[in-house]
Amino acid sequence: MSSHKKGSSQQQSNKPSDRTSSGTGDASGNPDRPPIDRSRILGAEEPQRSLSERVMALLDHQRKHWPMLVEGYESLKTVETRSFEFDGFVMTVQCNPGRIVSSSAKVDDRSIRERRCFLCMDNLPSEQRGVDYGDYILLCNPFPIFRDHLTIAHMRHIPQRIRGAFGPMLDLARGLGERFTLFYNGPRCGASAPDHLHFQAGERGFMPMDIDWERMVDRQGEWVIDDSRLRAARVDDGLRRYVILESGDKAALEDRFERLYRSFAEVTASMGGSRDTGATGSRDTGATGSRDTGTAGSRDTGTAGSRETKATGNVGTEAAGSKATGADGTKDIGAAGSSETGSSVENEGHGITRGNRGDEEPMLNILVSREPDRWRVIVFLRRKHRPDRYFLEGEEKMVFSPAAVDFGGVCILPVRRDFERITAGDLRSMFREVSAGPQVLDEVVRRM
Numbered sequence: 078m079s080s081h082k083k084g085s086s087q088q089q090s091n092k093p094s095d096r097t098s099s100g101t102g103d104a105s106g107n108p109d110r111p112p113i114d115r116s117r118i119l120g121a122e123e124p125q126r127s128l129s130e131r132v133m134a135l136l137d138h139q140r141k142h143w144p145m146l147v148e149g150y151e152s153l154k155t156v157e158t159r160s161f162e163f164d165g166f167v168m169t170v171q172c173n174p175g176r177i178v179s180s181s182a183k184v185d186d187r188s189i190r191e192r193r194c195f196l197c198m199d200n201l202p203s204e205q206r207g208v209d210y211g212d213y214i215l216l217c218n219p220f221p222i223f224r225d226h227l228t229i230a231h232m233r234h235i236p237q238r239i240r241g242a243f244g245p246m247l248d249l250a251r252g253l254g255e256r257f258t259l260f261y262n263g264p265r266c267g268a269s270a271p272d273h274l275h276f277q278a279g280e281r282g283f284m285p286m287d288i289d290w291e292r293m294v295d296r297q298g299e300w301v302i303d304d305s306r307l308r309a310a311r312v313d314d315g316l317r318r319y320v321i322l323e324s325g326d327k328a329a330l331e332d333r334f335e336r337l338y339r340s341f342a343e344v345t346a347s348m349g350g351s352r353d354t355g356a357t358g359s360r361d362t363g364a365t366g367s368r369d370t371g372t373a374g375s376r377d378t379g380t381a382g383s384r385e386t387k388a389t390g391n392v393g394t395e396a397a398g399s400k401a402t403g404a405d406g407t408k409d410i411g412a413a414g415s416s417e418t419g420s421s422v423e424n425e426g427h428g429i430t431r432g433n434r435g436d437e438e439p440m441l442n443i444l445v446s447r448e449p450d451r452w453r454v455i456v457f458l459r460r461k462h463r464p465d466r467y468f469l470e471g472e473e474k475m476v477f478s479p480a481a482v483d484f485g486g487v488c489i490l491p492v493r494r495d496f497e498r499i500t501a502g503d504l505r506s507m508f509r510e511v512s513a514g515p516q517v518l519d520e521v522v523r524r525m
C-alpha cells in the first residue's frame with residue numbers, strides 16, 4: 078500500500094481568479110439564491126484568499142470548535158482496514174463497528190419528504206460554518222471518511238442532478254486545486270440527500286483510483302479519443318466499467334460529458350428492463366460472451382491475484398483512517414454532510430433500480446481531480462444501486478452499498494462480520510453486479 082500514500086500534490090495552485098461563474102444555468106448571481114446567513118460564512122472578509130486556503134482554514138476552525146466534528150475525526154483513528162490486490166489495482170475495505178446503526182437509515186421518497194433536509198442552511202447545527210463559492214457552500218462533513226472531508230451543498234434545495242451542475246463541479250475542482258478529489262453520487266447511486274444538490278471532496282490520494290487510474294488505462298483499457306482539446310479512455314477492470322475524460326478546456330469537457338451522459342441514458346433506455354436482469358441478476362444480459370458470470374449471492378471464487386493485507390488500529394495518516402459511515406440517523410439531525418458511502422435506502426423493493434424512469438439521470442458516480450493545467454474526470458457507469466446481497470437475510474447478507482468512494486477503491490462496510498469475512502471474490506461479484514455491463518460501456522463509448 079506504500080504506493081497509495083497521500084497524493085504528492087500538496088501545493089495550492091488555485092488563484093482567486095478561479096472564482097469564475099459556473100457557465101451554466103446555476104451560475105452565480107442567480108436571483109433565486111436565498112440570502113446567505115453571513116454569520117455562517119468563514120473568511121468572507123478575505124476574498125483574496127483562494128478557495129483552497131479558505132477551506133483549509135474552515136477545517137482548522139471546525140475541528141477546534143465543533144464537538145461533533147472533533148468526535149468524528151477522533152473515531153477515524155480506530156477504524157480497521159483490509160486491502161485486496163487485483164490485477165493492477167487495489168481495493169481497501171474498512172469497518173467502524175460504531176456505525177452499524179447507520180446502515181438502517183431510510184432515504185426513500187417518503188422518508189426524504191418527512192425529514193428535515195440536513196443540507197439546507199437553516200437546518201445546519203449551530204456550530205457549523207461554511208465557505209461560500211458561487212451558488213455553493215463548502216462544509217465540513219461531520220462523518221468523515223477522509224482526513225479532510227468536505228460536503229459541498231448548493232445554496233438552494235434543488236434535486237441532486239449532475240446535468241447543469243457539471244460545469245460548477247469543474248469550477249469547484251479548479252478552486253480546490255490539487256489537494257482534493259471531488260465526487261458526485263447520483264440520486265440512485267448512493268446520494269443520501271437525493272433531494273438536495275451536493276458534492277463531496279476529500280484529500281486526493283486517499284482513494285486508490287486517484288493513483289491507479291493511469292495504470293488501469295494501460296492494462297485494462299484504452300484511449301479512445303486523443304486530440305488537441307481532450308482525451309478519453311474506457312476501462313473495464315473486471316469489477317468496474319468507467320470512462321476517463323481529461324482536458325484543460327472546460328467547454329470541451331462539458332461538451333464531451335454531455336455526450337457521454339446522453340449516450341448512457343439512450344443506451345440504458347434502449348435496453349429497457351433488461352439492463353439488469355432483475356433481482357437476481359448480476360449477469361450482463363444480452364452481452365455476447367459476457368465476462369460477467371457471477372450471480373448475486375454466489376461467491377465468485379476466482380480470486381485471482383487477491384493478495385490481502387490487513388491493518389488494524391490507527392493506521393496513521395494513510396488511507397486507513399476512516400469511518401464506516403453511510404446514511405444514519407445522526408446525520409439527519411441537521412448535520413450537514415453525510416458520508417453517503419453507506420446505506421441509503423431508496424424506494425426499491427429488492428435491489429431493482431434499473432431502467433430509466435422518466436427524466437431520471439442514468440446511474441453514475443463521478444470523481445473529478447485537478448492537475449495544474451487540466452481536469453481529470455472519471456465516470457463510473459452503473460446499473461444498480463445495491464447488490465442483491467444487501468437485501469438478503471442470514472449468512473448471505475452483506476451490507477454493502479457502493480457509491481463514489483467505494484468505486485474509487487475504498488469500500489465501506491458498516492457491519493463487522495461483513496468486514497471480517499469479505500473476500501476479493503465478494504468484491505468482484507458485487508461490483509460487477511452494480512456496474513454497467515461491458516456491452517453498455519462499449520456502446521456508450523462508441524456513441525459519445
Ligand SMILES: [Zn+2]
Nearest residue numbers: 194197234273
Ligand atoms: Zn435541502
